[in-house]
Amino acid sequence: MLSFDEALKITLDAVPAPEKVRVRLSAALDRVLAETVTARTSQPPFDASAMDGYAVKAASITSNASCEVAFQVAAGGDPGQTLPEGKVARIFTGAPLPAGADAVIIQENAARDGDIVTFSQGALEGQNIRRMGRDFALGDVLAEAGTRLKPAHIGLIASGNNAEIDVFRKPMVALLSTGDELAAIGSVLKPGQIVGSNALLLEAMLARHATAVSDLGHAPDSVDALAENIGGALGSDIDILVTTGGASVGDHDLLAPALEQLGAERLFWKSAMRPGKPAMLSSLNGKLIFTLPGNPVSAFVTATLFVIPAIRKWSGEKVTGLDLIDARLSGSLEANGPRRHFRRANLSLEYGSVIVRPINETDSAHQSSLAAANALLVQPENGPSLSDGALVQVLPL
Known part of the structure; x- marks a missing residue:
């Protein structure tokens, strides 16, 4: 019998090279970058005020100095003029610093009467200013290829004025439940039936990792019926099929002969692990078929240890083993x-x-x-x- 490590290696080795796709940044969360992203602008793109207050020439301001307010600059505005000698400009957080100013005095240190403002203290050059490019400059690397994008990455890349980026494609996954003992959720159970919960369990597990997870429903315990259902699934645009039930060697465990009937290549069947010993991996026409045990804990564990690492590698992540x-x-x-x-x-x-x-x-x-x-x-x-x-x-x- 294969060791668990051998089974995991076979699984990861069976995953094809990831494919690059271009997506809107809004659809890139949890995707892996295929190309390094650089800034298409500086941030901030100009010298900006970090506080609400007054833009001043620091050398001309002393404690208790009074100055005339020449004009006002709001966030999103363009000063459009140079600060006159000896005068100041009302300015708000995020607004561009007008030419001629080199400091901002916060409004708490100023008292205004009409167009005249008096400052309770002097100013130092550069105070309360966010310099152009302080966060990043035009052309700086914002995220390296291979990065799995978190919300903070999305915000950073957006600030760099990138609307679209190159990522690796996530696979399409389909689920197929087997077993005549399964009943639909919410139905009245007949004698000998149990509720079929594995599809929802696996969908919840895999949804964040895959492009989409579709539930193909339930297939009856018949080699021909299973072969027909599996063949139909593999003929669609899915990349990975995950089945539950029928993975062992009982009289009603029919997935192995159904896959043989389709001509699938068996990559491994059974490994020295518990729970989940009967798990099987096959391939057909470049698509992977995970055959997981029907018991929910076994299905969960084998999906965690085999299916999710395979999906992550398919999506461009560097996966070599378990993150223990x-x-x-x-x-x-x-x-x-x-x-x-x-x-x-x-x-x-x-x-x-x-x-x-x-x-x-x-x-x-x-x-x-x-x-x-x-x-x-x-x-x-x-x-x-x-x-x-x-x-x-x-x-x-």
Whole structure:
């Protein structure tokens, strides 16, 4: 049986090279930059006032000096004239500094009577001024290629006057549920039925990573029907198909023969992990097919460990493995068996230390324990028993 690391490597190696697309900046959140973005203007594009007050020539202002207000400059306005010698200009935050001025005195240090203003203190050259290009100058790099764009990146790139940018395309994902025991959400359950929740679970997990996630519904337990549904999905514009159920070796686990009927190449089937051992990855015509177990916890874990890393790499991220962190164990753990165990757990920061508490539930159909978790605690293959305070590896969720 493959190790988990081998299965993950096969998954990442199967992802094609990312494709560059041009998008509006408004649609670029969480996308990965395909090209470095530079500033098409300086920020600020002119010397600007940082406060409401008066634009002055610093050398001509002393404490208790009185001056005539020559004109006013508002944000978005153009001074259009030079500050006359010995006079000042009323100015507001963000407004361009008029020629001849080299400082701004805040309005709290000024008393105005008509067109005459008296200052309670002098001025220093450059005070309360945002110099042109102080944030960035024309041509400066705003974000490097390979950056995953956060809201702050979007704001920065917008300030650089970039309306469109080059990013990597996110894949289109489709979901297909299998199993005659599944009933639609909200329906009256018949004997032997359970509610089919995996599609909504996976859609919620994958939506932020993919261009779109479409639910293809439920396919009956028949090799021909499954082959027809899968073939139809792969004939559309999707890049990745994720199925749940039918991944094991029972009489009603029919996805493997259905994929064989379609001529799909099996990249791996089963790896030494728990939960999620029966997960399978296949490919057909450049598209990936993830066959995940039907138990919700197993589906969640295998989607977290295989599907999401594949989508992230498809979208241009540099993904070489799992983003694990170290944490101190609270409590104890028994020795692990031959499969890597991804335990549900709770991660917290306590007095400056990262602490993880395992959830003592290993049933792969137990969803309430999954909802209570915010991390997966990783126990290596044949790992020893662990006592309180042991250093362990954790995958935050």
